[in-house]
Amino acid sequence: MTSLSIENLAVPIGRKLVLKKVDAHFWGGEFSAILGPNGAGKTTLLKAIMGIIPSDGKINSSGEDGLRLPLQSFSYLCQLNKSPCQLTVIEFVLLGLVHQLSWNITFEQEQKADAILDYLGLRNLAPRQFSQLSGGQQQLVSLAQSLVAEPKVLLLDEPTSALDLKHQVQILDLVRQYTRDKNIITIAVLHDLSLAARYCDHLLLMNDGEVQYCGKPKDVLDSERLGKIYQIHVDVGCCVHGHTHVTPVRALKTD
Incomplete structure (x- = not known):
């Protein structure tokens, strides 16, 4: 494993x-x-x-x-930053294969980019310019770039x-x-x-x-410890679906 x-x-x-x-x-x-x-x-x-x-x-x-x-098995997606990048979505995703790219993009590399866009439900965005996408779409495409090399x-x-x-x-x-x-x-x-x-x-x-x-x-999210670390009163409970839910109540007064 x-x-x-x-x-x-x-x-x-x-x-x-x-x-x-x-x-x-x-x-x-x-x-x-x-x-x-x-x-x-x-x-x-x-x-x-x-x-x-x-x-x-x-x-x-x-x-x-x-x-x-190896280092190539790690992929890092940094915080979203609205980009003026003029690449198309498919070109942007292919940059995730930077360790494998040469002057010519191979058919296999194009297949990898197409496959991850399909997996994420983004195939329809492939020909569009990355810079003209919404923030949410840019983040999804950036995720595709991070996954295309199969980290x-x-x-x-x-x-x-x-x-x-x-x-x-x-x-x-x-x-x-x-x-x-x-x-x-x-x-x-x-x-x-x-x-x-x-x-x-x-x-x-x-x-x-x-x-x-x-x-x-369920073991980490305790109201008392969250209060100490975040300096806030919180309620920790379960939602109707059974998931742990954290509700901020008010910030603690600080000197």
């Missing part, structure tokens, strides 16, 4: 540790979320896993064959930020289904605790550069 383990991971910036001795384990077929207030170290953790920023500690990964995963580890930084409710649910539905279908590891930074509880198998709750709690949503 594909696995990813993090041991004693730390990220120093100047004299400050922005990530402090993080330990975590992830498994293929599981969708995990990193939660926490702004400045908790969530994006820093993703970037350290991807190797975008230097870190101390150990990051070990292995595929189903037991061998270490074993998918890292998503706030994939639902600035999206309406329909596109938030649509993206998380697709990510969860793909994670299970392909038995990959997916780790996403999310801010909506209720959506994280509904879609994710495993949660990491961070604060001040450390993982404070980790486990299944």
